[in-house]
Amino acid sequence: MSDEWQTYGCQIDGQMAFVTYDHGVSTELDSLSFENLAVFSIEIADPDSRGMPAGEEANRLNALEDFLDELLQPDRALIVGRITCNGVRTLYSYTLLGSAECHEIAGAIELQSGRAVTLRHCPDLTRAGYWQELFPSDDDLQVIKDMRMHEMLMERGDPLTEPRPIRHWAYFKTADSRRAFLDDVAQHLRGLNDDAYETDDGQFAAMLEHVGLPDWQSMNAFTMKLNGLATKAGGEYDGWETELKGPQAHS
Structure with missing residues (x-):
């Protein structure tokens, strides 16, 4: 064990x-x-x-x-x-x-x-x-990652009850595959703003942002869809981050 x-x-x-x-x-x-x-x-x-x-x-x-x-x-x-x-x-x-x-x-x-x-x-x-x-499927692995973020925020005193901006990243080998991903996202998910840029190591990155709750149940509907769409376009969904809320946010 x-x-x-x-x-x-x-x-x-x-x-x-x-x-x-x-x-x-x-x-x-x-x-x-x-x-x-x-x-x-x-x-x-x-x-x-x-x-x-x-x-x-x-x-x-x-x-x-x-x-x-x-x-x-x-x-x-x-x-x-x-x-x-x-x-x-x-x-x-x-x-x-x-x-x-x-x-x-x-x-x-x-x-x-x-x-x-x-x-x-x-x-x-x-x-x-x-x-x-x-053993978890790809979708189950995403649940594990979302639950880790959920637990980390709660351990730092965040009650997870206040909506806030949440940013997601995905990376691609070509600009065309990134464009295909962003087009798919626009068709399947509402309320997401996006930004595209090229990284120092030559990857084509997409940053997406939405406003919502960061508990794992709320997040998982977004993350599994983004993970699936990134994979479909030949890229990789790299997770999300958000700001801490609650008593320890400014400590």
Whole structure:
């Protein structure tokens, strides 16, 4: 288990979901001797209207994950991620243990917690459980970046409730591809002002600005569209920045 865990929000079967996965282990998966995927799904007690844990339930679920880690044992298994969706916390692990042993562990968690626990156990030499169910898509990676900005602003005391100018950058190899990008942006997104210039290293840059809220949910509608349009035009969307609001803005 590495220290490089990431979280992003997404939709699974039309339901809000949060995925947390070990990004650091992505370079080590192929060398692991753990051949089996064991996925433990634990019922959330009294989930909120979104199917998410409420109040102290998040701490109780974290304690159950620690208990699972103890039962699996680090030399026999590795937990690589979790999905929280529709009233269920699903924990993903790779392990040397067989199906019977993992069913015993699921039973121990049920006994400890009084919750329903289901198990999915199968060989997974290609690590499909990690790459296809946990690892983020390009859009999910953009959510991660937006959530990082959201968290950074909040850590500095910004309540994220005041609209303000937000600037975006994208870079292209040719002026024509930049022009195609800006034309697409004008068709798909309203309220964006743009500026075009050439960088010192010969790239063709586009800076766009809109006024809005910088929380990740509000931003993501813009950033995923800009990321997709920049990629379509052969360029790269490079993210956004904004000014800090709140008590620490002038400190």
